[in-house]
Amino acid sequence: MQDAWVVVGLDNGGTKNNATVLDPSKGFLIDQLLETPSRVREGPEVAVEALAQCFASVLDRLGLDVRSVRVVGLDTPGPASADGVISSAGSTNFSHPGWKGFDFRAALQARLGLPVVYNNDGNAAALYAHHVCFGAEGARHSSVSAIVGTGLGGGVIESGHIVKGAAGMAGELGHVHVPMAGLLAEGQPVPLCNCGFFGDAESVASLTGIAQNLLPFWLGQFPGHELGALDPLDAAKRVRSYGEKGDPLALRVFEQQAMALGRLFTIAANFTDPGAYFIGGGVVETVPTFRDWFLAKVRESTHLREEQARVVRFSLVPDLDMAGARGAALAALESVAPR
Numbered sequence: 001m002q003d004a005w006v007v008v009g010l011d012n013g014g015t016k017n018n019a020t021v022l023d024p025s026k027g028f029l030i031d032q033l034l035e036t037p038s039r040v041r042e043g044p045e046v047a048v049e050a051l052a053q054c055f056a057s058v059l060d061r062l063g064l065d066v067r068s069v070r071v072v073g074l075d076t077p078g079p080a081s082a083d084g085v086i087s088s089a090g091s092t093n094f095s096h097p098g099w100k101g102f103d104f105r106a107a108l109q110a111r112l113g114l115p116v117v118y119n120n121d122g123n124a125a126a127l128y129a130h131h132v133c134f135g136a137e138g139a140r141h142s143s144v145s146a147i148v149g150t151g152l153g154g155g156v157i158e159s160g161h162i163v164k165g166a167a168g169m170a171g172e173l174g175h176v177h178v179p180m181a182g183l184l185a186e187g188q189p190v191p192l193c194n195c196g197f198f199g200d201a202e203s204v205a206s207l208t209g210i211a212q213n214l215l216p217f218w219l220g221q222f223p224g225h226e227l228g229a230l231d232p233l234d235a236a237k238r239v240r241s242y243g244e245k246g247d248p249l250a251l252r253v254f255e256q257q258a259m260a261l262g263r264l265f266t267i268a269a270n271f272t273d274p275g276a277y278f279i280g281g282g283v284v285e286t287v288p289t290f291r292d293w294f295l296a297k298v299r300e301s302t303h304l305r306e307e308q309a310r311v312v313r314f315s316l317v318p319d320l321d322m323a324g325a326r327g328a329a330l331a332a333l334e335s336v337a338p339r
């Protein structure tokens, strides 16, 4: 069975690792989450070992020998270089001092004794969304994915490939400035992002944006609202459940998020003119009626030319909890079997 080979995808998160296995014909051999603790808070040495165990357990689950693995795909949250060196400034996920400037990709490669291909988690999920949407036709299409979480992540796919950029920072959609005129209400301050920009997409379309910018303003417009009694981050996490019930404050918050995403996509339409726009994250992991309302708002706020409107599609990033590992595996497969 020397000819039968596979690719392993490893998704490294703040608390959990997730693993998948891909065959050369792009079929996934495992259709559920295989999660193990990531232990990133304990520093790189412990975390690399935890990933190696995740790798071993997915092979074990499928009864595969390590010798059948040709390449490994790794994805992690950023910021990191295109080759997987964690930012020297550190980050939310990699707060242990040992992570500063740590070459995560090379360390895992050395530990596993196998080639490791790195991507950040937004790019990996974007590649997976592209693959699900376009399948075997992927190389003939382009797409943009925006994933709303604590921040606003995502990726840009051109002709089936992740656009990484010179420093690995392409697809940082959250920090693209979007026009605020007509988005902000009368008297609403221009939102500030953690990156230092005023009025970028993440300053509105993220959980952090809700907690730091949108809720403080809208709670002032709806005095006595129940969410005002809660801690801001806790309140931000609960806004969606209010939105599902049609709460006017929550609907204003999500309408602004949808407008920010639509304006971001309008920039993409004039920049790379993608064939598909994907949205993922908490904003769409909700009841169908609310999700459809949100998607319609995004679409309504995306200004396309008639020729574009005829050919594009708007869709969801599928299987978001598995999208990182699966996209990392697809990217690794591409590195050994270029189309």
Ligand SMILES: [Zn+2]
Residues within 6 Å of the ligand: 174, 175, 176, 193, 194, 195, 196, 197, 200, 202, 203
């Ligand atoms: Zn920003």
